[in-house]
Amino acid sequence: MSSPNISDTNCPSCGAATPPLLKHSKLAVCAYCNSTLFIEDAQVASAGEKSVLTEIPSILRLGQQFQVGNWIFEPVGRIRYEYGASEGYWDEWWVQLSTGSTKWISNDEGEYVIENEVDFDGEVPAYEQLEIGASIQLLGKDLRVTEINHATCIGIEGQLPEIVNPGDTHRYAHLEGQNSELVTTEYEEDAIFVFEGVWLDPFEIKVA
Numbered sequence: 342m343s344s345p346n347i348s349d350t351n352c353p354s355c356g357a358a359t360p361p362l363l364k365h366s367k368l369a370v371c372a373y374c375n376s377t378l379f380i381e382d383a384q385v386a387s388a389g390e391k392s393v394l395t396e397i398p399s400i401l402r403l404g405q406q407f408q409v410g411n412w413i414f415e416p417v418g419r420i421r422y423e424y425g426a427s428e429g430y431w432d433e434w435w436v437q438l439s440t441g442s443t444k445w446i447s448n449d450e451g452e453y454v455i456e457n458e459v460d461f462d463g464e465v466p467a468y469e470q471l472e473i474g475a476s477i478q479l480l481g482k483d484l485r486v487t488e489i490n491h492a493t494c495i496g497i498e499g500q501l502p503e504i505v506n507p508g509d510t511h512r513y514a515h516l517e518g519q520n521s522e523l524v525t526t527e528y529e530e531d532a533i534f535v536f537e538g539v540w541l542d543p544f545e546i547k548v549a
């Protein structure tokens with residue numbers, strides 16, 4: 342793989358070497374002592390928090406390369422979210438492509454979706470206006486609201502491009518079109534993020 346990594350470095354808590362950190366990493370979890378480390382200017386600082394994820398069935402594994410068609414990627418981190426009031430949970434994997442760029446892949450009970458953040462200036466319906474089953478035009482697609490909920494981070498692993506802490510919550514909605522179109526809107530304090538999703542057939546995901 343091409344290497345946009347910035348450095349090799351050590352965990353301030355236990356001294357173990359961390360895996361090579363990606364240029365865009367802001368946070369890493371030590372694989373040995375599970376301490377959360379903040380990364381800034383290629384330096385790591387211990388955040389003092391510990392995060393341990395219990396394993397749930399997944400094809401993806403941290404540090405293992407996978408191939409889908411001509412596309413090769415390696416999971417470098419993940420965030421586990423619980424949805425609603427303890428209704429279940431799913432993983433968001435941060436993956437690095439062989440080209441060096443990164444993407445997110447969500448894994449919810451055997452379903453895998455590649456998510457691409459859309460740079461979108463148009464109007465996005467406010468969370469409070471959403472209703473299940475309502476029709477919405479977004480990104481030039483005819484969509485229906487299929488889920489309105491909130492998510493709470495319950496664990497992190499590996500390295501991540503953003504500071505996320507267990508307990509952090511955000512609200513979101515899933516919108517689906519008739520031809521497998523998937524759009525997710527994410528509502529943070531003062532911003533709305535829009536993601537386009539593409540289903541990934543788990544049988545197409547092979548160890549590289």
Ligand SMILES: [Zn+2]
Nearest residue numbers: 352355371374
């Ligand atoms: Zn450590």
